[in-house]
Structure formats: structure tokens, C-alpha cells
Amino acid sequence: MPIPSSADLINLQTLQGVTSRESWEVEGIPKLSNVKNLTIRGVFQWNTIATLLGTLKHLNSLHIEGDDAPLTIIDMRSFPFYHGLQTLVLTDYQQPSHNHKKIALDVGMFPINLTRLSFGNTHLREDPMPVLEKLENLRYLALSDAIFQQMSCHNRVFSRLERLFLRRLQKLEEWKIEKGAMPMLDTLGISGCPLLRVPEELQHLTVLQELYWTFPSRDDKINEAFIKEVRNICKHVPSIEFDLD
Template sequence: MLIPTEESRTLEDTAEIFLEDLVQRSLVQVSWRSHVGSIRSCRIHDLLREVAIQKAKEDNFVTICSKPPDNWMSVAKARRVAVHYSGCDELMKHANPNLRSLLCFERPLPNCSQQRLLKVLGDMQNYPSANPINFEYFDGLTHLRYCKLAGGGLINTTSFESFISGLKFVETLDFSAVHDVGELPEYIWNVKTLRHVKLPRYTSSGPSSSADLRTLQTLSGVKSRESWNAQLPKLPNLCNLVINVESSFSWDLFAKLLDTLKHLTSLELDGYQVPLEIVNMQRFPFYQHLQSLILCDMSPSVENKLSLQVGMFPIHITELTLWGLQFNVDPLSVLEKLCNLRWLCLWKQENQKMSCSAGGFKQLHELEFHRLGNLEEWEIKAGAMPILKQLTLQSCDKLGVPLGLQYLSNLKELKVIDCRKLKEHADEIRDICKHVPYILID
């Protein structure tokens, strides 16, 4: 194992400490950090990369194939292989029977059923292909720790269940880019090592009430289920949850589920007629820890207006998306008081006028408006959003040129997309925003 186990930290926390150490030593360059400061993606310098690849190849640590190799012996000895061309099937004919890791950046995935010691299998494409997945290709891979697949669905349900039932030690199961994967067999939820599960959005009902979920940290893409009423699943270590609460499901019951989550840092919730008690996060035990929140009302109604108050949102929230929720006040007048907020996205709000006060949104870096069809006026007072870097306005047809746009002195990127009225004033916007390096009006 590359990352040692420490009692006081999760493996993910330990790995991030190691990565930050490499950054401090200038061996790794950060290409993207989240708004809470964690590293989302990184790279290394070209020269260091060439040296690392050569050394890894010499030590049979990893081999990178961007084309059919001239010497198949390098593949036959490698314990880890990354493939960047579509000839993976031929590659597997020469692969080391002791292969531990296979990452494919081009499709299709090969038949890996003979690679019995494989621990890491990844289809690194992030979208489903037109072709369904043949799980017979992965039969017998009982040692898998990490499995990421993408495809158009299942060829055979029996082979899928056989594959899942063979996973004795899996830690990460990422099917988020598999279309129509259906329900996971009940067995998988009781695997003691399971840490991260990502499923296609809302195609699965998720774990049953009897599931053993003590090690689970990520649960994404599941729907609520009535059987949770019998015995609420305990998720003591859950950090990331993406869930859809169906209209037939009791919101009171779902609130009880949230009452069991003490370490949640990221929550995405889709529902119907989202009630005020769910929006008000202060009552839940994760209130002190939540950093990223997405709330989506799947049946937005002008009549269902919520009373918005700043205390509803966790005190450390840095990323916030509100989709379809309607409020009885200008949402910006309340949200601007969230002193740690760095990213805000509003979708389908019905307000006609909005305003940002002087001193509001002190830490905001990115702001996005999408499909605000009724918004006509937006005023930015001097001193509002002092460090805003990116502003996106999309499908806001009635919006005129925002008053005070010139006060966004640190703005680096302005995107205006499918905004009919703003497009008519493109020259005026460019004249006001001469200080902005990148402007897109489309």
C-alpha cells in the first residue's frame, strides 16, 4: 500500500498531506484547488515528468502507453499500466499476469478476466459510451480496490450481479458514468472496506436499512427509499451525500436521516416542494462542518416561497447552489452576509430585482446566474464583491446592464451567454469592463 494507515486520520487525509508536501517541495504543481483549499487536480513539470516516466519504467512500477509499444516486454513486466490509445485489447494479450493497475483513457475496455490480481481498474472517460458494458470481461477480479466504469448499460444482469458479488475488498465503486446500471445487489452494501460509492444520478434506491455502512464516506446518486423507515442506516463517517428525495417520501423521515450525519461536508439534495426545515440547516449536527451545499427544488412553485435568513446556512459554507427555490426576499440581500462564501450559483429564481450591498460577499470568487427569466434589474453597490474573479450570466433574457458593474475591479472573467437584452448592449458592457482580461458575450 502506497499510503500508510494512521489511526487518527483517514487514508484520504493522509494522502492529501503527502500531496501538499510534494507541492511545497515544488515537485508537484497545483492546477485547481477547491474553494476550501483542497487540491482537485495537479500536474508536474514536463522535464520532471519525463524523468519520472523513465524511472518508473525501469523499475517496472508503471508503464504509460500512448501508442502500440515497440517492445512488448516493457508491458509484460509492468505492474501498473496507463493506456492512452484504443488498442487495449492487444495490450492485454502481452500484459503481466501480476498486473495490479489498469487505467484506460480511450475506449473500449479490454477483457481483464485473466488479470486475477488486478486492484485498480479505471475507464477514465467521464461520460457513457453507446456500447453497454460486458461484465464478463471483469469476472473473477476479486482483489479490486478501485473500480471506475463507463458505458451505455448492462449486457447481462446475471454477469453484473456475479461481478459485484465477487468484490470482497472494494473501496471505491464509481458507476456515475454508466447509463441504466440499475440496482446494485444487496451484497455490496455489506462489504466492510467500502468507502466511496458513486452511482448514475437517481437510478438506484441505494442501501437498505440493514446495510453495514460504517466505513462509507461518499454516497452519490441514490434515491430515497421507504424501507429506510424501518431502521435508519447509520452513516457515522459519511462526508459526501448526493440524494434525491422523491415526492412520496416523508420529509420528516429524511430529516431524521440528516440527524444521524455528524461529519458531512458536502450535500446535494434534489426534492419536490423542499420544506423550510430542510433549508434551515442549523438544527442538524453537521451544521458546523458543511462546506458545499446544493439544493434543488424539482417542482418550483412561486406560491412555495421560503422565508430566507442567513442563519439557515452552515457557518462555514463556501460553495452554494440554489436551484428553483423561491424566497420571499431578494436572496442576495441575505446570502451576501455569509462571510465564508466563495462560490454562489443561482438557478431559476423568480425575483425581478436584486442588489448587492457595499461590503457584501467579502470572500466571493465566483458568481453564476442561470435561467433567471424574471430578473430585470441588478444593482452592485461600490464595495460589494471586492475580490470577485469570475461572473457568469446565462439565459437571463430580461436583465439589463447591471448597475455598478464597473465596481468589480478584480474581475478576471465575464461570460454573458444567451442573454437577449445584454447581448444588445455588448459594446456598452465591453466599454464598462475594459479592466476585465476575458469577456465572452454570446
């Protein structure tokens, strides 16, 4: 990706499509201190990326995609933008293996003031909600490409969450939703979750306006029963849409 001239870098506020193999990395880093929106793809050299992030004081939106293990252990507490970050997208495409250490989330991985979080990690084997529910300012949350089997949302958590998307959670079977959880949820989208049983607790999401769900099967009879179950539980939802996965 071509980078603006040295004189323009100091005023740059949005930088997208960067990869960790760019030749400009080292000499350009000191001049990027005013960037507010940053997208990095193809993370192969985590040290360089960490050096860049360590210079950014005004960052409020960060999007990192890669297929390398450092994405599983990212810790932002040492970065100067930590308390001001509002949007974070972290996606790790590396395929899980039997000898790869499973990751454990820590609330410090995610700045407390986040309003939008999209998190995808193929090594995540445990329910992330006990950590994510501590992010009290979240209004948008998307979880994808993880391999945990159960998920729980407790009473009085995600009090400001308005939109939730669950994508490609291939092993998710059960989702428990306590009454009082996600009281502001307006939109729910579920796709690529073929094993997920329809939670009866969806009826507790009383302000839900839109529900999007892909079919869990190619069998028409199974899908017919699935649609009937969803509509029966979600009678209060004005808009329910189904689609092929």
C-alpha cells in the same frame, strides 16, 4: 442504487445518487454516520431524509435535489454537521403555483462556514442577497431558477467571493452593485436572464478576470448593442465571452 454491505457502511465517506424511495433507508441509516459527502435526488419523503441527516456528524458536502415543498423549508440548525458543512447544493424543481406560499430565506438555513453554495428554488420571489451576504466565508455562489425581479449587493459584502453564477433567473430585471461589494470576484457567469439590464456597476468589480454572458435575445441587432454595452462597461475585464442562450 445498490448499497454496500452492512459491514462496509460504517466506513463509507461518499454516497451519491440516493433517492428518498430507497428500500435500504431505515435499516441502513444508523451505519452511515461517517459519510462526509452526500448526494440525494428525488426527495419525496422528507421525514426519512431528515432522519438520515440527523445522524451525520462529519458531513462537509451535501447535495439535495427534489420537486417537493420540504426543500423550501429546510432548516439545518438541528443537524449535528451544521457548523462543519462547507458545500451545500439545494435545488427544488417544483413548479410554482398561484396558491403556493412564497418562501422567505433565513440565514439559519445556511451554515455560517459554507464556502460553496448552489441554491435553486422556483418559489423564491424576493432578493436572497440580504441573507446570503451574511455568509462571510463564501467563495462560490450559484443562484438559479428563482423568480425575483431585483437584486442588490451592498458595500463590503461577499468579501471572499471568487466565483458567482446567475442561471435561469427569468424575471430578474435589475442588479444593483455598490462600490466595495465582492472585492475578490474573479469569475462571473450569467445565463438564462433575458430581462436583466447590464449593470453599470460592473465596473466596480476591479479584479474580475472572466465574464461569461449568454445573449438575451435572438435578434442580432439587439445582441450587437448588448455586446457593445457590456464591453464598454467591462473594459477592465481581460476575458469576456458571449454565447447563445
